[in-house]
Amino acid sequence: MSVASLQVAIRFHPPSYDIRVESVPIPEITHPDDAIVKIRFSGLCGSDLHAYRGHEAVDKIHTCGHEFIGEVIKLGSSFTAHAQRLPSLYAKLKIGNKVVCPFTTSCGECQMCRSGFTCRCIQSKLFGSPALEGAQAQYIRVPNAGGTLFNLSDPDTWPLSKPKQVSDSSLLLLADILPTGIFAAIQALSHPKVLPVLTATPWALHDKASDDISDLFPKENVPTFAIIGLGPVGVCATISLLDQLGKRQLPSGFRIVAVDPVESRRNKMRSIYSKISDSEVRPEAFMVRSIEEAKETVQAWTSGVGCSAVLEVVGNNSALTLAYELVQPFGTISSVGVHGERPFPLTGGQLYDKNVSFDFGRCPVRSLFPMAFDLLIKRQDVFGTVGDESGLIDRIVGFDEAVQMYAAFDKGEVGKIVFDPWKET
Amino acid sequence: MSVASLQVAIRFHPPSYDIRVESVPIPEITHPDDAIVKIRFSGLCGSDLHAYRGHEAVDKIHTCGHEFIGEVIKLGSSFTAHAQRLPSLYAKLKIGNKVVCPFTTSCGECQMCRSGFTCRCIQSKLFGSPALEGAQAQYIRVPNAGGTLFNLSDPDTWPLSKPKQVSDSSLLLLADILPTGIFAAIQALSHPKVLPVLTATPWALHDKASDDISDLFPKENVPTFAIIGLGPVGVCATISLLDQLGKRQLPSGFRIVAVDPVESRRNKMRSIYSKISDSEVRPEAFMVRSIEEAKETVQAWTSGVGCSAVLEVVGNNSALTLAYELVQPFGTISSVGVHGERPFPLTGGQLYDKNVSFDFGRCPVRSLFPMAFDLLIKRQDVFGTVGDESGLIDRIVGFDEAVQMYAAFDKGEVGKIVFDPWKET
Numbered sequence: 080m081s082v083a084s085l086q087v088a089i090r091f092h093p094p095s096y097d098i099r100v101e102s103v104p105i106p107e108i109t110h111p112d113d114a115i116v117k118i119r120f121s122g123l124c125g126s127d128l129h130a131y132r133g134h135e136a137v138d139k140i141h142t143c144g145h146e147f148i149g150e151v152i153k154l155g156s157s158f159t160a161h162a163q164r165l166p167s168l169y170a171k172l173k174i175g176n177k178v179v180c181p182f183t184t185s186c187g188e189c190q191m192c193r194s195g196f197t198c199r200c201i202q203s204k205l206f207g208s209p210a211l212e213g214a215q216a217q218y219i220r221v222p223n224a225g226g227t228l229f230n231l232s233d234p235d236t237w238p239l240s241k242p243k244q245v246s247d248s249s250l251l252l253l254a255d256i257l258p259t260g261i262f263a264a265i266q267a268l269s270h271p272k273v274l275p276v277l278t279a280t281p282w283a284l285h286d287k288a289s290d291d292i293s294d295l296f297p298k299e300n301v302p303t304f305a306i307i308g309l310g311p312v313g314v315c316a317t318i319s320l321l322d323q324l325g326k327r328q329l330p331s332g333f334r335i336v337a338v339d340p341v342e343s344r345r346n347k348m349r350s351i352y353s354k355i356s357d358s359e360v361r362p363e364a365f366m367v368r369s370i371e372e373a374k375e376t377v378q379a380w381t382s383g384v385g386c387s388a389v390l391e392v393v394g395n396n397s398a399l400t401l402a403y404e405l406v407q408p409f410g411t412i413s414s415v416g417v418h419g420e421r422p423f424p425l426t427g428g429q430l431y432d433k434n435v436s437f438d439f440g441r442c443p444v445r446s447l448f449p450m451a452f453d454l455l456i457k458r459q460d461v462f463g464t465v466g467d468e469s470g471l472i473d474r475i476v477g478f479d480e481a482v483q484m485y486a487a488f489d490k491g492e493v494g495k496i497v498f499d500p501w502k503e504t
Numbered sequence: 505m506s507v508a509s510l511q512v513a514i515r516f517h518p519p520s521y522d523i524r525v526e527s528v529p530i531p532e533i534t535h536p537d538d539a540i541v542k543i544r545f546s547g548l549c550g551s552d553l554h555a556y557r558g559h560e561a562v563d564k565i566h567t568c569g570h571e572f573i574g575e576v577i578k579l580g581s582s583f584t585a586h587a588q589r590l591p592s593l594y595a596k597l598k599i600g601n602k603v604v605c606p607f608t609t610s611c612g613e614c615q616m617c618r619s620g621f622t623c624r625c626i627q628s629k630l631f632g633s634p635a636l637e638g639a640q641a642q643y644i645r646v647p648n649a650g651g652t653l654f655n656l657s658d659p660d661t662w663p664l665s666k667p668k669q670v671s672d673s674s675l676l677l678l679a680d681i682l683p684t685g686i687f688a689a690i691q692a693l694s695h696p697k698v699l700p701v702l703t704a705t706p707w708a709l710h711d712k713a714s715d716d717i718s719d720l721f722p723k724e725n726v727p728t729f730a731i732i733g734l735g736p737v738g739v740c741a742t743i744s745l746l747d748q749l750g751k752r753q754l755p756s757g758f759r760i761v762a763v764d765p766v767e768s769r770r771n772k773m774r775s776i777y778s779k780i781s782d783s784e785v786r787p788e789a790f791m792v793r794s795i796e797e798a799k800e801t802v803q804a805w806t807s808g809v810g811c812s813a814v815l816e817v818v819g820n821n822s823a824l825t826l827a828y829e830l831v832q833p834f835g836t837i838s839s840v841g842v843h844g845e846r847p848f849p850l851t852g853g854q855l856y857d858k859n860v861s862f863d864f865g866r867c868p869v870r871s872l873f874p875m876a877f878d879l880l881i882k883r884q885d886v887f888g889t890v891g892d893e894s895g896l897i898d899r900i901v902g903f904d905e906a907v908q909m910y911a912a913f914d915k916g917e918v919g920k921i922v923f924d925p926w927k928e929t
Contacts (some may be wrong), residue, residue: 423855441856
């Protein structure tokens with residue numbers, strides 16, 4: 080193999096804590112629906128740590144990473160003008176297009192994709208896993224590229240208010256963490272059990288609500304939310320929740336408690352909030368709290384009733400248990416944390432006794448791109464900066480720092496890290 | 505105590521399987537918000553069996569039962585014209601009113617009640633439990649009577665199309681099982697993740713769905729539902745689901761599989777379906793199946809994708825596990841079964857991997873009365889009969905048969921039993 084067909088990539092070696100920067104072949108088109116993308120930036124994400132820590136029993140050496148933006152440099156035969164099969168999603172992609180990619184592939188054509196549930200596409204694969212080589216490389220092969228890639232060169236994909244400047248590193252946040260945060264917020268705000276407090280009308284799914292009860296709905300009932308976990312996704316969830324609730328202009332206002340046991344994360348959240356709260360409809364109260372403080376805050380705010388909804392952005396049993404504790408009867412828990420196979424910490428009896436609703440799972444990033452793109456542009460003050468106390472991206476580094484960055488990220492010593500695979504050491 | 509102040513009641517003696525018919529005092533008003541109701545009929549419900557079987561570690565002798573209709577014979581001072589406090593819910597109740605009662609009390613005034621979540625009223629108590637004497641008696645004390653009782657003597661409570669005849673025994677079904685069945689169906693049909701397949705538009709909670717995906721929504725995607733458990737509540741859930749889906753006149757139609765391991769229950773469901781399917785919009789397919797058959801049916805119908813929603817009307821771990829197995833990724837499980845404190849049978853990882861949504865818990869009967877009343881009147885052919893193969897109520901018996909009826913019901917030898925506490929032996 081000639082040197083020209085090799086690239087540099089960050090590879091995971093099982094069983095755990097073994098990251099190496101190695102030369103590997105530049106991928107080739109292997110299916111007519113493939114694209115090859117030259118990567119501009121790739122991200123290091125909290126869920127990369129699951130394999131890194133050996134929690135996923137991965138037994139295959141593979142390239143890490145599932146967040147990237149870049150440029151299409153090769154396309155399979157499905158994209159050529161004389162292809163037999165050229166559905167609209169595929170027809171739009173051209174060599175040279177600037178693209179951002181969800182962390183999972185999606186065909187865009189199956190029942191799941193067409194329902195908007197793109198991350199559970201019947202053919203879906205996760206980048207940076209044994210099933211599909213990852214994005215911490217210089218080049219990547221994207222299966223089902225027409226249904227998967229979001230084409231930033233297509234003017235139709237841009238919001239009407241196209242901005243002068245959107246930083247490339249901020250676009251990387253569209254691959255996972257920003258839409259995942261939005262997903263956490265949307266699941267909570269769209270749940271039928273949360274609507275009563277947002278609309279000041281009782282839970283009544285058709286036109287048959289009991290009128291006598293309806294007349295009594297307390298207008299002073301303040302919607303109250305908790306976000307558990309203030310890593311990068313939790314911060315995105317908080318920003319999205321503030322944005323969406325602000326737009327609703329609720330007469331009762333709303334309250335948010337953002338919870339994390341780690342002080343540095345709480346401080347980051349406070350800095351970001353102080354920046355964005357100038358330009359937004361402010362909540363009646365916004366508190367950043369440790370776990371015990373959060374319990375007291377919710378108790379005091381709601382006289383012990385609990386939160387209308389809790390956004391769980393951690394993915395472990397203590398987060399689920401805290402979410403259960405903070406949520407009100409008939410409240411909902413929007414859980415976007417990646418959970419493992421430990422026994423569930425709650426019994427059916429506990430869930431019955433509190434009439435708890437849950438939405439679990441992975442964000443359908445491809446489906447949420449337009450909404451995430453809007454928020455990304457609106458909040459460039461947070462997403463567009465690097466290394467700022469009130470920004471989301473901590474550092475942009477070369478692959479030479481990969482090993483130490485994995486270690487530091489694992490220990491919580493650094494925030495969101497972005498790799499520039501072309502940076503000279 | 506004089507004989508005139510005594511009544512006959514069915515009492516549970518701990519720890520298990522010990523039912524006795526005994527003389528106990530007729531209850532008195534103990535709080536200004538109380539009513540005393542003379543009971544016309546009371547029901548025997550599947551959830552009475554939890555205490556009967558010793559599963560709830562009840563250590564107090566108490567009167568059983570939580571379903572009743574009857575007549576108000578005494579009211580507390582909150583209901584008198586010169587009372588200090590006479591909110592609208594309380595003002596309407598008069599001596600002599602015919603009433604039906606939810607299986608839990610609700611004040612009608614707290615945040616939970618006003619949101620429509622009446623079964624989690626801050627003061628809520630369950631009839632027929634150690635906390636509150638039950639309905640398998642001749643008289644009962646109803647706390648928070650103004651917020652709890654549904655007044656059948658108030659013309660405002662009746663549907664516009666007031667029928668000539670509604671049987672009293674059928675009205676008893678409004679206390680629990682009919683609204684609980686409706687609740688199971690409504691939770692499923694109103695869930696945002698189920699709406700794509702009902703409305704033929706992708707999951708898109710605001711106006712920002714990805715247009716390119718939206719264009720591709722497959723019109724031929726048929727909404728598919730499973731109901732697990734065909735006891736009386738499961739039958740009510742099925743009737744409600746058929747009714748609500750029928751009204752929607754979906755261009756794609758819909759499919760239902762109703763599941764129970766017990767052949768007699770399956771046969772009952774088939775008889776009822778054959779009666780009601782004449783007058784309704786029929787589903788594309790309606791199957792009554794055993795567990796293994798149901799798995800095959802869903803597999804074949806959906807090419808392995810799964811059901812849009814599953815109604816879990818049993819309340820044990822095998823039902824939850826089956827629901828998980830049958831539901832599609834991004835599907836929802838509406839769980840109204842009363843669950844115990846056994847470890848939950850699914851891990852967070854399993855829930856994440858399938859993007860499962862859950863709604864757990866108890867039906868807010870008081871809130872759903874109007875909707876349940878409509879369906880009760882519409883389906884008197886099923887609900888209004890007694891002892892009919894295609895009816896829901898199996899027998900009306902006196903208290904002299906109480907001991908044997910509990911035993912027979914426990915063994916699944918009889919269907920829905922109604923007690924007439926005034927029936928001479």
